[in-house]
Amino acid sequence: MADTNRDFAESFLDVTDRNQVTNTKWEKYAGQDILPMWVADMDFPSPTPIITAIKARAEHGIFGYQDEPQPALVDAVLQYIYKHYDWKVEPEWLVWSQGMVPMLNATSRAIIGDGGKSMTLTPVYYHLFKGPDNWVQAPEDSIRVSLRYTPEKTEPWDINWDALEAAVTADTKLFMLCNPHNPVGIAYNKETLTKLTEFCLRHNLILCSDEIHCQLLLNNQQHIPIASLSKEIANQSITLMAPSKTYNIPGLGCTFAIIPNPELRAKIEAARAGILPVGNIMGFIAAEAAYRDCDKWLEDLIGVINSNYQTLHRTLQPYNKVKLNPLSATYLAWLDVTDLHLNNTADFFESFGLGLSPGDDFLPPEGYDFVRINLGCQPSQLEEACRRFTKALDSVL
Ligand SMILES: Cc1ncc(COP(=O)(O)O)c(C=O)c1O
Numbered sequence: 001m002a003d004t005n006r007d008f009a010e011s012f013l014d015v016t017d018r019n020q021v022t023n024t025k026w027e028k029y030a031g032q033d034i035l036p037m038w039v040a041d042m043d044f045p046s047p048t049p050i051i052t053a054i055k056a057r058a059e060h061g062i063f064g065y066q067d068e069p070q071p072a073l074v075d076a077v078l079q080y081i082y083k084h085y086d087w088k089v090e091p092e093w094l095v096w097s098q099g100m101v102p103m104l105n106a107t108s109r110a111i112i113g114d115g116g117k118s119m120t121l122t123p124v125y126y127h128l129f130k131g132p133d134n135w136v137q138a139p140e141d142s143i144r145v146s147l148r149y150t151p152e153k154t155e156p157w158d159i160n161w162d163a164l165e166a167a168v169t170a171d172t173k174l175f176m177l178c179n180p181h182n183p184v185g186i187a188y189n190k191e192t193l194t195k196l197t198e199f200c201l202r203h204n205l206i207l208c209s210d211e212i213h214c215q216l217l218l219n220n221q222q223h224i225p226i227a228s229l230s231k232e233i234a235n236q237s238i239t240l241m242a243p244s245k246t247y248n249i250p251g252l253g254c255t256f257a258i259i260p261n262p263e264l265r266a267k268i269e270a271a272r273a274g275i276l277p278v279g280n281i282m283g284f285i286a287a288e289a290a291y292r293d294c295d296k297w298l299e300d301l302i303g304v305i306n307s308n309y310q311t312l313h314r315t316l317q318p319y320n321k322v323k324l325n326p327l328s329a330t331y332l333a334w335l336d337v338t339d340l341h342l343n344n345t346a347d348f349f350e351s352f353g354l355g356l357s358p359g360d361d362f363l364p365p366e367g368y369d370f371v372r373i374n375l376g377c378q379p380s381q382l383e384e385a386c387r388r389f390t391k392a393l394d395s396v397l
Contacts, residue, residue: 008379009297011045012304015378018043023251029355035377035385036355040182040332042248042376044301049293050247050286057285066281069096073284076291077256081241084215087228093260095268098253098283100212100240102276103268104131107208107238107257108174110271112136116173119143119205121159123183123362123370128176128210143167146365147184151323151336157184159192161199168203175205179226180213180329183362183372187221187329190229197226197233206264207237212255213330215246215298218306221328227258234260238268243290245330246298248376254283305331308375308382315386319393331376334359338369340396345369352392354385 018026025036045051074091081087097103108131112118118132122144132142145167148160177196180187188196200207207226214223227237242255259265309327316324316335323336342348346358349371359370375382 008304008307009300011048012300013378013380015380016043016045034350034353034355035381035388037374037377037385038355038357038372040245040330040374040376041250042331042374043378043381044248044304044376046248046286047290047294047297049289049297050249053285053289054282057281063281066284067278069094069279069284070288073288073291076288080291081225081258085223085225085228087225089258090260093258093265095257095259095265095272096278097255097257097272098277098279100210100242100244100255101127101131102272103240103255103257104128104176104208104210105134106268106272106276107206108132108135110267111174111206111208112141113271116171117141117143117169118174118176119145119164119167119172120176121145121147121164121178121181123147123359123364124176124178125182125210126361126363128178129363132174132176143169143172144363146363149365149368154326155186156323156325157181157186159196161195164199168199168205172203173206175200175207177207177209177226179209179211180217180223182213182330183332183334183357183359183370185325185327185330185332185334187217187223188226190224193224193226194229197229200236201232205236207233208240209237210240212240212242212245214241216302216305216331217329218302218309218327223329225258227260236261236264238264243287246301247286247290247294249283249286249290252280252283252286254279254287304379305375308377308379309333311379311382311386312373312375312389315389316393319397321397322393331374332357333373333375335371335373336368337371338367340369340393342369342396345371349392352395353388354392 025039113135120128136142147157209226227234227239239258244250321339325334349356357372364370
């Protein structure tokens with residue numbers, strides 16, 4: 001079943017026993033024959049340049065405070081963004097932190113902490129609405145607008161502009177965007193992003209764009225940082241990026257926001273001050289190696305994800321009651337299982353040895369049932385997962 005036309009590097013094929021060390025993903029199912037394919041971290045070792053850089057730093061033996069990223073990291077980030085996205089970011093626009101989720105909260109605190117509403121497009125990575133939920137005065141001030149889902153279309157998800165216009169209010173201040181969009185796997189194109197900038201400018205919304213998956217684009221898609229589209233939108237935007245998903249270093253806590261507007265930047269800095277640390281030495285060291293030395297590794301990773309997606313696609317193709325959504329970005333596949341009419345979907349798949357993310361966590365449209373599958377694993381594990389999928393589906397169809 002494997003895509004035998006590809007010779008993947010051994011680091012993508014060899015299985016490392018993750019139960020040898022403490023980790024969230026595998027511990028959930030410790031002692032059970034359930035493949036953990038839920039939380040967004042991958043089962044591949046990080047690229048060698050990252051491991052070498054961390055070892056070299058560890059050899060130094062002194063791990064004192066480091067309040068700012070080293071200049072070489074800032075250089076590597078700015079060069080990467082310029083080279084790949086043609087966006088000239090100034091060093092002072094960067095605000096560093098130890099995680100995206102805390103930055104989503106700091107942003108919510110800064111923009112709507114003293115009143116106002118936030119909006120986002122669902123289904124979406126849950127902290128894009130949970131962050132605002134933590135800071136709004138009333139639950140309805142954290143507005144969710146459903147993407148339009150048309151399962152029979154080749155690109156089944158799109159923005160329902162009328163619903164967006166109907167939902168925005170005079171006191172809405174913040175728009176939380178996920179681009180690329182986890183879990184629906186869209187890398188938004190220039191036309192859609194431009195329309196979104198017009199929407200945010202027209203309604204005077206601060207645009208917080210979570211672009212953590214921006215390097216994980218499949219099928220030769222190109223990422224466009226939304227803030228790079230115009231000076232006007234840059235002036236009211238916060239772009240969040242991190243090397244964590246792409247190079248499999250989420251446990252090292254290194255994230256940065258790009259905030260061109262100095263007043264907005266000061267607001268975010270004030271909201272995080274004394275609560276959210278800037279970073280940690282190993283995260284900084286890993287990030288520098290990631291942005292500078294790991295392009296080839298990333299190219300190979302994309303090949304493995306593409307191949308894993310194709311394997312899953314081939315497996316599910318005979319089953320017309322499940323719909324594997326197309327995947328343009330991320331390593332997270334999104335599967336519509338509505339027509340199986342399951343009662344407790346995640347439990348059902350667990351009983352066949354598959355530990356998936358329940359779709360409901362991401363707020364899919366009313367009446368639909370989804371699961372999210374992490375494809376960041378060795379092709380051999382994916383093949384085993386496919387055997388289990390086949391058994392699970394055959395049992396109900
Ligand atoms: C879109 C998105 N944002 C943020 C995060 C989490 O970021 P962090 O671990 O830096 O808080 C994830 C993790 O899956 C994600 O998918």
